[in-house]
Amino acid sequence: MADLSINLGGIKSPNPFWLASAPPTNSGYQVQRAFEAGWGGAVWKTLGDPILNVSSRFAAVSFNGQRVAGFNNIELITDRPLEVNLKEIYETKKRFPNHAIIASLMVEPKRHKWHEIVKRVQGVGVDGFELNFGCPHGMAERGMGSASGQVPELVEKQTFWVKEVAEVPVIVKLTPNITDITVTAQAAVNGGADAISMINTINSLAGVDLDTWNTIPHVGGKGAHGGYCGPAVKPIALNMVGECARNPYINVPISGIGGVSNWQDAAEFLLMGATGVQVCTAAMHHGFSIVEDMIDGLNNYLDEKGIASVMDIVGKTVPKYSEWGDLDLNYKVVAKINNDVCINCNKCHIACEDTSHQCIDMLVGANGKPMLKVREEDCVGCNLCSIVCPVDGAIEMVKLKNTLPSMTWNQRQEMMERYAVNRIAR
Amino acid sequence: MSEYIEFQAEKRKIDGYFEDGYEISIITEDLSGMHIEFASPFAADREKVKLLLTTPEARKYIATRLLYPQVMY
Numbered sequence: 001m002a003d004l005s006i007n008l009g010g011i012k013s014p015n016p017f018w019l020a021s022a023p024p025t026n027s028g029y030q031v032q033r034a035f036e037a038g039w040g041g042a043v044w045k046t047l048g049d050p051i052l053n054v055s056s057r058f059a060a061v062s063f064n065g066q067r068v069a070g071f072n073n074i075e076l077i078t079d080r081p082l083e084v085n086l087k088e089i090y091e092t093k094k095r096f097p098n099h100a101i102i103a104s105l106m107v108e109p110k111r112h113k114w115h116e117i118v119k120r121v122q123g124v125g126v127d128g129f130e131l132n133f134g135c136p137h138g139m140a141e142r143g144m145g146s147a148s149g150q151v152p153e154l155v156e157k158q159t160f161w162v163k164e165v166a167e168v169p170v171i172v173k174l175t176p177n178i179t180d181i182t183v184t185a186q187a188a189v190n191g192g193a194d195a196i197s198m199i200n201t202i203n204s205l206a207g208v209d210l211d212t213w214n215t216i217p218h219v220g221g222k223g224a225h226g227g228y229c230g231p232a233v234k235p236i237a238l239n240m241v242g243e244c245a246r247n248p249y250i251n252v253p254i255s256g257i258g259g260v261s262n263w264q265d266a267a268e269f270l271l272m273g274a275t276g277v278q279v280c281t282a283a284m285h286h287g288f289s290i291v292e293d294m295i296d297g298l299n300n301y302l303d304e305k306g307i308a309s310v311m312d313i314v315g316k317t318v319p320k321y322s323e324w325g326d327l328d329l330n331y332k333v334v335a336k337i338n339n340d341v342c343i344n345c346n347k348c349h350i351a352c353e354d355t356s357h358q359c360i361d362m363l364v365g366a367n368g369k370p371m372l373k374v375r376e377e378d379c380v381g382c383n384l385c386s387i388v389c390p391v392d393g394a395i396e397m398v399k400l401k402n403t404l405p406s407m408t409w410n411q412r413q414e415m416m417e418r419y420a421v422n423r424i425a426r
Numbered sequence: 427m428s429e430y431i432e433f434q435a436e437k438r439k440i441d442g443y444f445e446d447g448y449e450i451s452i453i454t455e456d457l458s459g460m461h462i463e464f465a466s467p468f469a470a471d472r473e474k475v476k477l478l479l480t481t482p483e484a485r486k487y488i489a490t491r492l493l494y495p496q497v498m499y
Contacts, residue, residue: 329486357429377430404490405497412489419453419492 002302003309004295006040008275009195009253010169011128013100015040016266016298016310017291020257020278021104021130021173023075024288028088032095037288038295041100043278046077046132047085047121048106051139059206059217061232070232071281072206074217074224076138077106082120090124101125102171105162106132106139109148114161128168130255131159133184134175134200136227146175146200152187159191169194171255174240176233177203181240185250196244197255197278199237201227230281234259238272242321245273262290263297270310271317325410332400333381335360335374341394344370348385348395356384376400429481436484439477440491441499448475450492460485 004015018041019025019034026045034042053076061070078085093101103126107113118129132139133149140147148154155172162170172188174181176199188196203225207216215223237258244250256274260266261282269277282290298310307313337348337360349372352360359378365371374385386395448464451474455461459480466473479485491499 330490375428375430378428404487405494407486407490407493411493415489415493416453416455419450421452421454 002299002307003311004040004299004302005309006276006311008169008255009128009171011041011100011102011171011195012098013040013276014098015295016270016276017294018042018100018102018255018276018278019283020280021046021102021132022280022284023073024280024283026078027080028092031088031092031101034283034288034291035092035096035099038291039099039288041102041127041276043102043104043130044085044089044126046104046106046135047082047117048077048139048144050079050081051076053079054219056217056219059226060230061206066231068230068281068285070204070206070228071230071284072204072217072226072228073201074137074219074226077104077132077135082117086121086124089121089126093125093127100127102128102130104130104132104173106135106144108142108144109154109158111161114158115165118162118165122167126168128171128194129162129166130171130173130197131162132173132200133158134173134198136175136177136201136203137225146177149173149175149184149200150178152184155184155187156191159188159193163192171195171197173197173200173257175200176236176240176258182243182247182250185244185247189250189252193252195253195255195275196250197257198240198244199233199258201229202233202236204228229258230285231259231261234261234265238268241269241274242272242318245315245318246321263294263301266294266298267301267313270314272321273315273318275311275314323410325413326408328406328408329412330402330404330407332402333383333397334376334379334400335381335383335385336396336398337372337374337385338394338396339365339371341391342372343391343394344372345390346372347388347390348372351384351388356380356382360385429483433481433483433487436477436479436481437487440479440484440488443475443477444491444499450488460488462488 006013006016019039021043025031025042031042057075059072060068063069103121105117107117135145139145159172172193174184185196241256253275255276256269257278260277260279266277349360349362357380359375361373363371363373386397389395443464448466451465452463462477464475
């Protein structure tokens, strides 16, 4: 049995699976049930001045029968008085002293506001704070959430204000609704953050009803943008985690958020540099019990690899994540079709012929039956055929023996400069 | 025509110039591709020839040759 416990910037947790600040962590009843189910930590639904919500708050995007491929919400932070939340946090912590309870906070970007809420909340024994600089709807219109999270100076300043009075670790939750998340991540570090978490939800509109022309969701015929999460956002989140993890100026732990639905997703985030993960949509879709499979799966994965602690895989993929200009232009893979497995659906041929490099031929085999064959010399190794192929094992991308030594774009450009006209003129 | 065939044709020209002792003096790149000016070190007037490379594989190939001149191609 591998050791699944983590230490994220001073916050200890029996396993890396936390519930994200969201509807599943709205109350003590829910968080205690989550801990009973096995979750290692919970980020309490954001505390602040109690808000007013609208009815009809969630919407989901299904894709080809996959329910909740993406999830959209326009719900705001807690609508309950601070005293009620604090009482339930205290009771929950008392019952589960070894589980991590992190209080998500959001107030106006004013020093006294941050000091007030931090002092009041830490009194009940939370293990850490998460500053919500990411919520993209509703609160942002009031200058909070992503509105302040998109301004590096405000991220740094507010983090600093919190650190002035916080006695427990401070995580800064970042918005993906920004061109370069490493800029705001660095601002958080400069402000004294003990850790960062990402990503909050992405500005979104789930859809439009073609009969009524209403937005989805709509509130009495009117809609507003929401925040998008769920499996569809995982690649975006994974990149942002990786970009921060490999940035030498962002030297604090990362809590990974964004479409984590199973132990494999969690392991990917850990390998990409996250010390733990936060989950929301998968729990909303399937319930708290999904954490059982997450724990078992991650534990078995570590055991099979002979790894004693989950902390030992954190960031192992980061050195492999680089700039495009550092990739080898002479590395080459080509598609190989296994005709014993291929069902001749021709999807690879159509994809290649219509949208790629026209290198899969439809032939007739010696047995008189149709067969597909890749002209390797014309294959650029784009992977498209293997992506669209519906049969596992029918198309394999095979690495060719290098005929040319490695050359990156950056090396090429440096070398080409020697032969440039203007250089010779000089 | 297969791009591979186009690449092979351009590669033969590149190899041919190098085998004849030509050296690259200037390379420019523009919307048409890579323009290479070869100069012969043997001719008294340093005879120059120009070659336009259009295929990506040929442009990779010649850059690799220049980056690794000691490798046998």
